[in-house]
Amino acid sequence: TKEFKRAARIILVGAPGVGKGTQAERLMKRYPQLSAVSSGDLLRESVRNRTPLGLEAEAFIKAGNLVPDAMILKLILDKLKSNRWVSTQSSISDPSPTQPSRDPSASFILDGFPRTATQASRLDSLIPVNLVVSLITPVNIILSRIASRWVHAPSGRVYNTDFNAPKVPGKDDVTGEPLTKRADDDEETWKQRLKKFDETSQPLLDHYDRKNVLWTVKGNSSNEITPKLFQELDARFA
Template sequence: MASLARAARIIMVGCPGAGKGTQSARLLTAFPSLQAISSGNILRDNVARGTDIGKQANSYMLAGSLVPDSVMVKLILSSLPPATTSYILDGFPRTRAQAVALSSSVPVNFVVNLDVPHAVILDRIANRWVHPGSGRVYNLTYSPPKVPGKDDVTGEPLVRRRDDDPETFKARLAKYEEVTGPLIEFYREKGILWTVHGETSDEITPKLLDEVITRFGSEPQAQERAASAAQ
């Protein structure tokens, strides 16, 4: 575990299946002062509590419409901790318009772009199975269930997600590139985008931890990392 010398306000971007959840979880383990803030949880909480902004969002969802950017930004801003807090914001922003609106109030200072080859992602998806009751995810290649086709905890059957069909997933990847390209360019222009290349989570994680230490750790920590890398 390591400490952060200054506040890190992190956004993680990457194609579906690139490992954003895995890398976020590893950052949270490595840096206990980091918090995980989920835009989905914020939305559900406000709807459940019947807040004014939650009611606005729910009216769109009940009508089968997407929650507008302006409403989502208000939801996020109403729930974020002080700027001195370190956190990973999950699930938002997803578009350049959302990023522009968010940046006027939130001093995001590190955007991680997970660059994993599409062929690798499609192979992961082809081997992915889930337990529908809990959301536990298995991969036949590197994290298979103890009993083929069965959940480790309940013994219940595993299923394939409907959108894990290879052709459907290819369409999702293409849509991601179309929508997220301008978002990535926005953060590149702001000078806070960092792209990490890799084919596995274990390959990416050490690079990510080193970068966080370099940017947000204490000077001795950064020097120690640099010396270790030079050996």
């Protein structure tokens, strides 16, 4: 494991199934100061709990479309507040310039948020990120993984029957609870998710490129990408 000398505020950007969740788990193991928030996991948790927001979001997710910005911004802001990464007085429409009750030394990964330039601007006014990792893997390779993904819904832990199989088939390694399929993991829905990614990612990446925080990493597998990611984070933060 490695210790950071300065706060790392990282976001992971990449096509559906590129390995954002996989890399986030590996990064948390190597850098104990990091914790991760996945916008998709937060949404799926809201759907499972049948919250008003979850009920509204469900149809967008099932169809492979992005949920409206206002919805995801509310969900993320609540999470950032409860983690004390932003001031508890912050609001999405009126970000407070002084943030007395946030923890400025917090290091974190946001997986899957922001996803649009609008979401990125709102995050900038709450807490600016200092590294945007753009993960790139050829689309035909990603497609072959989706059908074999299984998840432990309560924790967000992700498995793959060929690449990262659970110790006991069909069971979560930590809790032993049953694994399930995601509602949006059939090929048709994945293609729609990819289409949405292609429509929204360039403005998002351009936004961060202008701020000089964009870093791109390519590979055909997560195992090829992880060492490059570790090397970059060591150089920047450790």
